[in-house]
Amino acid sequence: MSKKERQQQLLSIIEGNPFVTDRELTRQLKVSIQTIRLDRMELGIPELRERMKQMAEHSYDQVRSLPVDEVVGDIVDLQLDRSGISIFEIREEHVFSRNGIARGHYVFGQANSLAVAVINDEIALTASADIRFVRMVRLGEKCIAKAQVRSLAGRNGKAEVDVFTYVGEELVFQGHFVVYRSAIEEYSEGGNRSADRH
Numbered sequence: 001m002s003k004k005e006r007q008q009q010l011l012s013i014i015e016g017n018p019f020v021t022d023r024e025l026t027r028q029l030k031v032s033i034q035t036i037r038l039d040r041m042e043l044g045i046p047e048l049r050e051r052m053k054q055m056a057e058h059s060y061d062q063v064r065s066l067p068v069d070e071v072v073g074d075i076v077d078l079q080l081d082r083s084g085i086s087i088f089e090i091r092e093e094h095v096f097s098r099n100g101i102a103r104g105h106y107v108f109g110q111a112n113s114l115a116v117a118v119i120n121d122e123i124a125l126t127a128s129a130d131i132r133f134v135r136m137v138r139l140g141e142k143c144i145a146k147a148q149v150r151s152l153a154g155r156n157g158k159a160e161v162d163v164f165t166y167v168g169e170e171l172v173f174q175g176h177f178v179v180y181r182s183a184i185e186e187y188s189e190g191g192n193r194s195a196d197r198h
Helices: 003-016 022-029 033-043 048-057 104-117
Strands: 074-079 083-089 124-133 142-151 158-167 170-181
Touching: 003 022, 003 033, 022 033, 074 104, 083 104, 104 124, 104 142, 104 158, 104 170, 142 170
Parallel strands: none
Antiparallel strands: 074 083, 083 142, 124 170, 142 158, 158 170
16 A cells, blocks of 8 residues: 555544554554654644543533542543543553453443543432443553443433443443432422422
């Protein structure tokens, strides 16, 4: 493939998945990592870390349900009551020292905190979770969690959120979360919600 074709393909891959790493690009395009970096520089495409920072700076919605520093991973896209994306890099402190495999509670924590963060309410708590670890995650891998709100709170005050976590294109975790939220309806049958408390 010509340089021009390769660069067009590189651009297309990054537009489709801005979280793709240079290493993943080398596998997809079958060229060296130096070639990928040179192509990115020629096209004016920043490295992954800078792309993530740029996405985060385009500040979508602000998390309301918990302090941002309590979210496991970095939220890069958030549309309250609709969807969200976070990235979490597995480091030394997240793995078992003897085998470099990530401790499950970190992978779960990323998904759970994103499921809560996507809820547009001051109070949102996990009521239940149906989860599945699809494959183990290793030291150095970047987990990309994508949350989608499936239903907003009805009369029971609970929303349903699905979260799928990927490393590259590979699914590593999935969860269906039922999240309690306090703001169900401003008016219920019989009047104002705050009036019903008295």
